[in-house]
Amino acid sequence: MNFLQPIGRVFIGFLGSIGRLTMFTGIALSHVVRPPWYPRIILRQMIEIGYFSLPVVGLTAVFTGMVLALQSFTGFARFNAEGAVANVVVLSITRELGPVLAGLMVSGRIGASMAAEIGTMRVTEQVDALTTLSTNPFKYLVVPRFIAGVTMLPVLVLIADIIGVMGGYLIGVFELGFNAANYLQNTWDFLTAFDVISGLVKAAVFGFIITLMGCYHGYHSQGGAQGVGQATTNAVVSASILILCFDYILTAIFFAAGG
Amino acid sequence: MTETRPKISLKDVHKAFGPKTVLDGLDLDVAEGRSMVVIGGSGVGKSVMLKCILGLLTPDSGSVEIDGVSVLGLPAGERDRVNRKVGMLFQSAALFDSLPVWENVAFRLLSDGTGRDEAREIAVRKLAQVGLRRNVGHLSPADLSGGMRKRVGLARAIAGDPEIIFFDEPTTGLDPIMSGVINELIVSCVRELGATALSITHDMASAQKIGDRIAMIYNGRIIWNGPADEVAGSGNELVEQFINGRTGGPIQMALRA
Ligand SMILES: Nc1ncnc2c1ncn2[C@@H]1O[C@H](COP(=O)(O)OP(=O)(O)O)[C@@H](O)[C@H]1O
Ligand SMILES: [Mg+2]
Numbered sequence: 001m002n003f004l005q006p007i008g009r010v011f012i013g014f015l016g017s018i019g020r021l022t023m024f025t026g027i028a029l030s031h032v033v034r035p036p037w038y039p040r041i042i043l044r045q046m047i048e049i050g051y052f053s054l055p056v057v058g059l060t061a062v063f064t065g066m067v068l069a070l071q072s073f074t075g076f077a078r079f080n081a082e083g084a085v086a087n088v089v090v091l092s093i094t095r096e097l098g099p100v101l102a103g104l105m106v107s108g109r110i111g112a113s114m115a116a117e118i119g120t121m122r123v124t125e126q127v128d129a130l131t132t133l134s135t136n137p138f139k140y141l142v143v144p145r146f147i148a149g150v151t152m153l154p155v156l157v158l159i160a161d162i163i164g165v166m167g168g169y170l171i172g173v174f175e176l177g178f179n180a181a182n183y184l185q186n187t188w189d190f191l192t193a194f195d196v197i198s199g200l201v202k203a204a205v206f207g208f209i210i211t212l213m214g215c216y217h218g219y220h221s222q223g224g225a226q227g228v229g230q231a232t233t234n235a236v237v238s239a240s241i242l243i244l245c246f247d248y249i250l251t252a253i254f255f256a257a258g259g
Numbered sequence: 260m261t262e263t264r265p266k267i268s269l270k271d272v273h274k275a276f277g278p279k280t281v282l283d284g285l286d287l288d289v290a291e292g293r294s295m296v297v298i299g300g301s302g303v304g305k306s307v308m309l310k311c312i313l314g315l316l317t318p319d320s321g322s323v324e325i326d327g328v329s330v331l332g333l334p335a336g337e338r339d340r341v342n343r344k345v346g347m348l349f350q351s352a353a354l355f356d357s358l359p360v361w362e363n364v365a366f367r368l369l370s371d372g373t374g375r376d377e378a379r380e381i382a383v384r385k386l387a388q389v390g391l392r393r394n395v396g397h398l399s400p401a402d403l404s405g406g407m408r409k410r411v412g413l414a415r416a417i418a419g420d421p422e423i424i425f426f427d428e429p430t431t432g433l434d435p436i437m438s439g440v441i442n443e444l445i446v447s448c449v450r451e452l453g454a455t456a457l458s459i460t461h462d463m464a465s466a467q468k469i470g471d472r473i474a475m476i477y478n479g480r481i482i483w484n485g486p487a488d489e490v491a492g493s494g495n496e497l498v499e500q501f502i503n504g505r506t507g508g509p510i511q512m513a514l515r516a
Contacts, residue, residue, distance in 0.1 A: 036370075120356075128315050129353040132346075133367045133415075134339045 024216050028146060031138045038144055045148035049110050049207075050155055056109060057102045061160035064097050065089055065167025073176050085176070086186035089168035094191070094199045098160045099153075100247050103206035106153065107239040111214040114145055115235035118218025119228035127219070142219070145211045153207030154200040161196065198254045205250060206243050213239035264327055266291040266423060266455040267312060272321035273479075274307055281307050282318065283479030294449060294456040296470030296487070298463070298501065300510065303476055305459035306350065309425050312457075313347060314338050325423070343367075346416035346454075350427040352408040354400035354415070361386070361396030364414045385414040388451075389444050406437040410444065417448050424449060426458035430465045442468040463502050466490075475501060477510065 072088040118141055121127050130137045165187060172178040213235045221231035265288035274282040281304035289295040299305050310316040312323055314330060323330050330341050354363050362369065364385050365378035373381075383393050389410040400408060409429060416424055429445060430438035442465050449456045449469075460466050466473055467487055474484040475498050483495045490502060500508035 117357075124351050125349045125353040126355055128310070128313075129347070129349055129355070131315060132313055132342055133370070134342045135366070135370050136335070 020220070021216060024219070025212060028138050028142045028212075028215070031136065031143050032146060034139075036139065038140060041140065041144040042147050045144050046152050048113075049106065049148050050152035053102075053106050053109055053152075053156055054159065056105050057156050057160050058163050060101050060105050061093070061098065061164035062167035064101060065093060065164035065169075066171045068092055068097070068164075069168040069171035069176065073172075082176075083186065085172055085178070086168065086183045087190045089172075090165050090187045090191050091195060093164035093168070094161045094195045096199070096247075096251075098157045098164055099199045099202040099206060100243065102153065102157050102160045102203065103210065103243045103247075104240055106156065106206075107210045107213070107236055107243060110149070111210045111235045111239045112232045114211065114214030115218040115221070115232045116228055118215055119221035119231040122219060122221050123224055123228060137219075142211075142215045145215055146208065149207035149211035150204050151207070153203040153210070157199060157203035158196075161199065194254075198250075202247060202250050205246055209242045209246060210239045213242065264291070265289055265324075266293075266326060267457060268322075268324040268327075269308070269312070270322045270324075272308070272311060272318045272323065274304070274311060274316065274318045280479055282311070282321075285321070285476070285480055287474060287481055287484070289455055289457050291455055292453060294446075294458070294469055294471045295474065296466040296472070297457070297459045297474050297476055297481075298461060298466050299459075299476035300461060300501070304479060305461075305476060306427055308476070309347075309427055309457070309459060313345065313425065314341070343419065344422040346419060346421035346424040348409070348412045348416045348424070348426045348429055350431065352400075352412035354403075354408055354411055356400055358400075359396065360398050360400060360403070360411050363400060363411060364396070364418050366415060367419045381418065382414070385418045386411070388417070388448065389414045390440070406433055406441070409433065409437075409441055413441070413444060413448065417452060420452060421454055422452075423455045423457070424452070426456065426460075426469075428460050428462075429458065429469075430460065430462045435464075438462065438465060439468075445469050 068089045069085055072085050073082060076082050076084050076088075118127070121141070127137050127141070130140055169180075169183055169187070172183045173180045217231040217235040217238070218228075221227045267287075267289040269285055269287045272282050272285045273280070285308060287295075287297070287308075297305055297308070307316060311318045312325075312330075314333070317331065325341055325344070330338070333341065354360075355366070358366070361379055361382040364382040365373070368378040368381060369375070379396070383396055386393070386396055391407065391410055391414070395403075395407070395411075400411065403411065413429075426445060429441050433441060445456070445458070446469055456469070458466075458469055467490070470487040472485065473487050473490045474481045475495075476482070477497055483490075483493055483498045485493060490498060493499065496509050499505075500510050
């Protein structure tokens with residue numbers, strides 16, 4: 001029966017992590033709704049997430065839009081449906097690729113830096129120092145990042161949507177020879193508010209996942225510089241996987257809701 | 260005056276991490292207005308003891324009292340009231356990297372809603388008290404030397420005019436002269452505040468300088484406790500080995516860890 005032991009140990013360890021994560025989330029959320037809040041820190045985090053992620057998210061979006069236009073043209077040319085290119089580009093970007101790619105890029109940028117920063121604060125006793133100075137670390141460190149992540153990711157994704165569509169437009173008009181007015185017309189005509197909104201809802205959820213993973217792994221890091229490095233890796237990997245999982249779950253929900 | 264009620268009192272405190280027992284029935288009283296220094300080797304649980312008093316760790320059993328009131332399992336609001344009486348200088352100073360030095364010093368004032376200009380002035384006064392000039396206030400903690408970080412940490416610890424101050428290895432990692440400076444600052448700050456001090460260190464020179472009383476922790480308990488000037492003639496083998504830094508004796512370093 002001994003071979004069951006390691007399996008059981010891994011399983012119990014897994015349940016333990018789920019429990020710790022749930023507790024962490026619960027405590028953090030309970031502090032979101034209770035004062036004091038720290039507007040200066042929330043603002044700083046919003047700038048960090050929203051403004052400084054713009055270049056990387058913008059670049060990702062423009063290339064994605066360009067590639068989408070080329071690839072869908074290749075596909076649709078085979079059954080003479082080239083007119084659908086604009087359509088495919090805008091739907092893919094707003095519903096799917098905008099939020100997912102922005103989420104993945106931001107998790108690499110922000111999730112990692114949050115885990116590193118909070119992790120360093122943990123191992124250098126700064127988190128303990130907060131407590132002794134009568135400041136709750138959840139309120140001071142975690143809540144501002146949650147709020148910034150959940151509000152700024154949709155903003156980023158909205159901008160990514162626009163830039164992505166522009167990327168498709170550039171290729172469509174200058175490379176594939178579409179008429180500019182027609183291309184834009186095709187983009188608009190088939191786009192519904194739901195396409196955009198569902199993408200922004202995904203973005204808000206991804207913003208939550210990224211900041212949760214960054215804060216959780218940072219907060220629980222231990223063992224000096226190596227532990228902080230481990231926490232950073234864990235934050236990015238777990239956020240990326242969760243983003244892809246929740247992307248499917250949310251898409252399935254929207255699908256069932258008739259979107 | 261006869262012996263006053265202890266300001267800080269630990270009774271039969273136990274704390275283990277998994278299978279590893281760190282504190283094993285530790286008893287310690289610190290009298291009001293006195294300076295107690297706890298000495299002991301690296302990794303014997305000195306910091307753990309402090310963290311149990313500060314509420315950063317919860318003992319597995321035993322009692323921790325401040326001003327005669329148990330501080331274990333307090334709700335957050337009550338714990339904050341206790342923390343307001345307390346200042347702490349962490350081993351690595353634990354300055355907040357994201358804030359300039361003066362905001363570190365005035366951290367508690369700022370979070371209590373003191374205006375920024377007033378808080379800055381108070382911070383400058385506290386920095387002066389630890390021998391740092393006004394312009395240091397605008398530097399980032401990352402730009403400071405180890406000795407300056409300790410001074411800023413000390414300024415932050417005394418900024419709230421605490422009744423109790425804890426020092427976790429205040430001189431570790433400093434050169435002997437800077438250690439001397441920090442020791443003197445600690446003595447003068449504690450005296451000025453009339454505070455009760457509890458320090459932990461493995462630096463005997465520092466212990467002699469800042470302590471009225473010295474206690475030694477070994478195997479999770481206090482094995483000797485007496486006036487600072489009697490530590491040299493304590494007659495306790497463990498204490499003698501420790502203060503003379505002998506490798507041979509009852510303390511077997513290699514067997515621990
Ligand atoms: N949070 C923790 N989790 C697990 N072990 C810990 C923790 N904090 C301290 N320890 C262990 O407790 C022992 C005592 O640590 P500490 O009190 O920091 O020693 P020191 O006397 O040098 O200050 C060490 O062996 C350390 O590994
Ligand atoms: Mg220590």
